[in-house]
Amino acid sequence: MSISRMVYTGTSYFGEYAREKIAEEVSKRHFRKALLISDKALEACGITGKIEEVLKKNGIPYTLFDEVKPNPTIENVRAGLACYKNSGSDFILAVGGGSVIDTAKAVAVTANNPENEDIVSLEGMDKSKNPAVPLIAVPTTAGTGSETTMDYVITNTQEKRKMACMDSKVVPAAAILDTEIMASLPLSLTAATAMDALTHAVESYLSKGAFSFSEMLSLKAVSLISENFIRVIKEPGNYEVRKELAIAQYLAGMSFTNVGLGIVHSMAHPLSAFYDIPHGTANALILPHVLEFNAAACPEKIRQLAAAFDPSFDTSKSAEEASAHCVEIIRSFLTASGLPQHLSELGVRESDFEALAQSACEDAATPDNPREADENTIKQLYQSMYK
Numbered sequence: 037m038s039i040s041r042m043v044y045t046g047t048s049y050f051g052e053y054a055r056e057k058i059a060e061e062v063s064k065r066h067f068r069k070a071l072l073i074s075d076k077a078l079e080a081c082g083i084t085g086k087i088e089e090v091l092k093k094n095g096i097p098y099t100l101f102d103e104v105k106p107n108p109t110i111e112n113v114r115a116g117l118a119c120y121k122n123s124g125s126d127f128i129l130a131v132g133g134g135s136v137i138d139t140a141k142a143v144a145v146t147a148n149n150p151e152n153e154d155i156v157s158l159e160g161m162d163k164s165k166n167p168a169v170p171l172i173a174v175p176t177t178a179g180t181g182s183e184t185t186m187d188y189v190i191t192n193t194q195e196k197r198k199m200a201c202m203d204s205k206v207v208p209a210a211a212i213l214d215t216e217i218m219a220s221l222p223l224s225l226t227a228a229t230a231m232d233a234l235t236h237a238v239e240s241y242l243s244k245g246a247f248s249f250s251e252m253l254s255l256k257a258v259s260l261i262s263e264n265f266i267r268v269i270k271e272p273g274n275y276e277v278r279k280e281l282a283i284a285q286y287l288a289g290m291s292f293t294n295v296g297l298g299i300v301h302s303m304a305h306p307l308s309a310f311y312d313i314p315h316g317t318a319n320a321l322i323l324p325h326v327l328e329f330n331a332a333a334c335p336e337k338i339r340q341l342a343a344a345f346d347p348s349f350d351t352s353k354s355a356e357e358a359s360a361h362c363v364e365i366i367r368s369f370l371t372a373s374g375l376p377q378h379l380s381e382l383g384v385r386e387s388d389f390e391a392l393a394q395s396a397c398e399d400a401a402t403p404d405n406p407r408e409a410d411e412n413t414i415k416q417l418y419q420s421m422y423k
Contacts, residue, residue: 040247040249040250040294041294042249042250042290042294043186043204043207043293043294044184044185044207044289044290044293044294045173045183045184045207045208045209045210045211046209046210047061047209047210047211048183048184048210048211048212048213048286049210049211049212049213050213050215050279050282050283050286051213051214051215051275051279052214052215052216052275052279053214053216054212054213054214054215055086055087055090055174055212055214055216055217056090057212058087058090058091058094058096058129058172058174058212059090059093059094059096061172061209061210061212062094062096062127062172065127065170065209067096067126067127067170068097068125068126069096069097069098069099069123069124069125069126069127070091070096070097070098070099070125070127070128070129070172071098071099071101071116071119071120071123071125071127071128071129071143072084072087072088072091072098072099072100072101072129072131073101073102073104073116073128073129073130073131073132073136073139073140073143074087074100074101074102074104074130074131074132074136075102075103075104075105075132075135075136076102076103078102078131078132078136078176079100079102081220083131083176083217083220084100084102084131086217087129087131087174088100091129098125098129099119099122099123099124099125101115101116101119101120103115103116103119104116104132104135104136104139105135106135106312106314107135107191107198107308107309107312107314107315108135108138108139108142108190108191109190109191109192109193110155110156110190110191110192110193111193112139112190113139113142113143113146113155113190114153114155116139116140116142116143117142117143117146117147117153120143120147120169121147125169126169126170127169127170127171127172127209128140128143128144128169128170128171128172129171129172129174130171130172130173130174130208131174131176132174132175132176133175133176133177133179133180133182133225133229134177134179134180134182134189134232134315136176137173137175137180137182137183137188137208138182138188138189138190139188139190140171140173141168141171141182141188141201141203141206142155142158142188142190142201143169144168144169144170144171144206145158145164145168145169145203145205145206146158147168147169148164148166148167148168148169149164149165149166149168151165152164155190155199156192156199158190158199158201158203159199159200159201160200160201160202160400161202161203162202162203162204162205163201163203164203164205166205167205168203168205168206170209171206171208171209172208172209172210172211172212173208173210173211173212174211174212174213174214174217175211175213175218175282175285176217176218176221177218177221177225177226177229177285178213178218178226178229178230178233178278178281178282178284178285179228179229179230179231179232179233179285179316180229180232180233180236180285180289180315180316181233181236181285181286181288181289181290181292181293182289183208183211183212183213183286183289184207184208184211184286184289184290184293185207185289185290185292185293186202186203186204186205186206186207186293187200187201187202187292187293188201188202188203188206189201189305189315191308191309192309196306196309196310196395197305197306197309197395197398198305198306198308198309198399200305200399200400200401202293202400211286213279213282213283213286215275215278215279215282216275218278218281218282219272219273219274219275219278221272223269223272223373223374224373224374224375226268226269226272226373227265227269227320227369227373227374227375228314228316228317228320228375229285229316230261230265230268230281230285230316230369231316231317231319231320231323231369231370231375232285232315232316232319232320233257233261233281233284233285233288233289234257234258234261234262234265234288234323234366234369235297235300235301235316235319235320235323236257236285236288236289236291236292236297237254237255237257237258237261237284237287237288237291237292238254238258238300238323238327238341239292239296239297239298239300239301239401239404240253240254240288240291240292240295240296240297241254241255241258241291241337241341242298242330242334242337242341242405242406243292243295243296243297243298243404243405243406244296244403244404244405244406245294245295245296245404246291246295247295250290250291250294250295251291253287253288253290253291254287254288254291254292255340255341255344256284256287256344257284257285257287257288257291258341258344258345259344259345259347260280260281260283260284260287261281261284262344262345262346262365263280264277264280264281264284265281265369265372265373266368266369266372268281269372269373295404296401296403296404297401297404298326298330298401298402298404298405298406299326299396299399299401299402299405299409299414299417300319300322300323300326301319301399301401302396302397302399302401302402302405302414303318303322303326303392303396303414303417303418304318304319304322305395305396305399305401306391306392306395306396306399307379307382307384307392309395310384310388310391310392311382311383311384313382313384317375317376317382318382320369320370320375320376321370321375321376321377321378321379321382321421322417322421323366324362324363324366324367325417325420325421326417327359327362327363327366328359328360328363329407329409329413329417330405330406330407331355331356331358331359332355332407333406333407334355334406334407335354335355335358336355337406338355338358338359338362339351339353339355339358341358341362342357342358342359342361342362345361345362345365346361346365349361377421378421378422378423379418379421379422379423380422380423384422386419386422389415389418389419390411390415392414392415392418393411393412393414393415393418394411396411396414397409397410397411397414
């Protein structure tokens with residue numbers, strides 16, 4: 037007997053000024069004080085301040101921790117945990133992209149599980165015993181889907197690798213997707229995070245763990261992103277376009293957190309660990325190459341994927357034609373947004389390919405890839421995207 041599971045956020049809000057719903061969620065859950073987790077860049081540009089205004093207006097006390105760094109590290113989490121312990125807070129409010137929400141998840145789970153304070157022991161599936169501190173997520177990007185997932189990734193700087201952690205206890209109690217906040221993002225970040233969401237959608241659809249419910253979510257996410265990617269580049273202040281992308285990242289997050297990903301993520305993780313390359317940027321560069329590689333293993337799915345990218349695509353065409361059409365559309369997104377398309381543009385060294393490939397093979401996402409890929413295959417894939 038086969039049993040499939042779906043885990044996702046309980047309550048979510050989408051739309052302009054959705055942040056006003058924070059007070060309602062805090063009140064009905066009887067929370068008293070927040071640890072507001074964010075980062076310096078969001079504080080400097082006033083986005084964190086918009087959330088602080090809501091808290092102050094509604095008399096919700098809080099302590100601010102804004103030391104989160106891109107690709108957060110074990111040390112970063114420990115600093116956040118120390119802040120939580122000293123704050124007297126009873127819930128966490130995460131305001132930021134995937135790095136902020138991942139950090140918040142790690143702090144939330146370790147705060148109630150002292151045996152996991154080394155952080156390393158969180159790697160893997162459901163490694164904690166006690167419930168996590170309640171978390172409300174306010175994503176500022178439309179990309180990671182972290183607001184509805186049980187996944188979080190922390191960088192182990194000593195070992196130069198990313199630790200994939202999955203724990204159903206860290207799924208946020210509520211998610212606030214405020215399109216007015218998302219509309220203030222710079223073009224480069226908008227594009228990179230949208231490509232992250234697209235990668236989640238594509239990989240979860242092709243994942244070995246996919247089933248009818250997850251496939252429906254993934255394909256809808258692909259359609260929404262394909263329809264709105266160029267539009268958001270041209271109309272960054274269009275709240276409806278932002279909302280569609282926010283919904284897309286949410287759907288993709290719901291899907292991948294339950295069925296897994298593939299070697300795009302396996303290959304992207306070491307690039308971030310070795311070179312601190314933004315996760316969405318790495319995914320965007322790798323996605324077309326891996327999509328071509330995977331096409332032979334799932335021809336019918338590739339045809340349906342091409343139709344999700346472009347409803348006019350004739351699904352009677354070959355898998356090779358379908359794959360080429362998907363790749364053509366993806367590359368048009370990269371060109372339109374100015375995202376890099378070669379590893380050499382990001383300072384990646386060919387001499388590191390062997391170590392990168394070894395790390396990718398050991399990544400938690402690799403087993404779910406629809407086509408088997410050994411270390412040598414992954415090394416060749418890195419080589420193909422170098423220049």
